[in-house]
Amino acid sequence: xxxxxxxxxxxxxxxxxxxxxxxxxxxxxxxxxxxxxxxxxxxxxxxxxxxxxxxxxxxxxxxxxxxxxxxxxxxxxxxxxxxxxxxxxxxxxxxxxxxxxxxxxxxxxxxxxxxxxxxxxxxxxxxxxxxxxxxxxxxxxxxxxxxxxxxxxxxxxxxxxxxxxxxxxxxxxxxxxxxxxxxxxxxxxxxxxxxxxxxxxxxxxxxxxxxxxxxxxxxxxxxxxxxxxxxxxxxxxxxxxxxxxxxxxxxxxxxxxxxx
Numbered sequence: 001x002x003x004x005x006x007x008x009x010x011x012x013x014x015x016x017x018x019x020x021x022x023x024x025x026x027x028x029x030x031x032x033x034x035x036x037x038x039x040x041x042x043x044x045x046x047x048x049x050x051x052x053x054x055x056x057x058x059x060x061x062x063x064x065x066x067x068x069x070x071x072x073x074x075x076x077x078x079x080x081x082x083x084x085x086x087x088x089x090x091x092x093x094x095x096x097x098x099x100x101x102x103x104x105x106x107x108x109x110x111x112x113x114x115x116x117x118x119x120x121x122x123x124x125x126x127x128x129x130x131x132x133x134x135x136x137x138x139x140x141x142x143x144x145x146x147x148x149x150x151x152x153x154x155x156x157x158x159x160x161x162x163x164x165x166x167x168x169x170x171x172x173x174x175x176x177x178x179x180x181x182x183x184x185x186x187x188x189x190x191x192x193x194x195x196x197x198x199x200x201x202x203x204x205x206x207x208x209x210x211x212x213x214x215x216x217x218x219x220x221x222x223x224x225x226x227x228x229x230x231x232x233x234x235x236x237x238x239x240x241x242x243x244x245x246x247x248x249x250x251x252x253x254x255x256x257x258x259x260x
């Protein structure tokens with residue numbers, strides 16, 4: 001197996017992004033670059049030099065249609081709560097990965113099996129009341145973390161969390177995740193955000209965020225992004241997002257990636 005360098009990984013991520021972009025434009029599916037991928041495009045016109053993945057955001061209805069219709073026989077595969085003989089990825093957000101690659105993070109107690117991948121996060125309705133919103137996001141994070149832990153084996157992490165995750169099982173926590181993200185009537189709120197995969201309470205945006213996406217160049221290719229990139233990135237990273245972090249914090253997600 002060939003070990004891939006960070007430039008190799010960026011080149012592969014770009015090919016996946018281009019394939020997703022072409023599919024979404026052809027099918028009328030709304031998406032946008034998000035998180036560090038959008039930050040890299042704004043700050044560098046490229047991937048963040050030390051980053052080793054890519055992120056997209058989609059409104060829930062577009063996310064569901066994308067997962068259901070993205071070609072299953074193409075070069076890249078879409079994974080969402082996927083369990084089979086060759087691919088194992090349990091989560092409430094999707095990945096489009098290159099099955100000709102394999103990422104090894106170094107923890108043999110984790111069953112995830114996927115290669116270089118683009119994460120796709122659904123945007124779900126959120127309550128306008130701050131306390132209700134905080135409570136809902138907290139519940140989503142609780143359920144999603146346990147869903148993810150169902151594919152980790154003992155002994156790993158918090159014993160009580162592991163016990164709760166495995167006693168209930170993957171199907172139970174998947175159901176709880178879906179009940180949580182669909183618990184708010186979309187017509188009752190002007191807000192949405194990422195709950196599946198959220199690690200903070202900052203993922204809150206106006207539902208108009210992607211009404212009229214703009215274009216932005218990443219690594220020489222044009223992709224869709226929120227029209228107001230400044231408001232989006234400020235909400236996620238704070239007002240100083242354009243300033244790179246100290247060198248000691250310039251790290252990716254880690255692991256070794258192979259071409260198989």
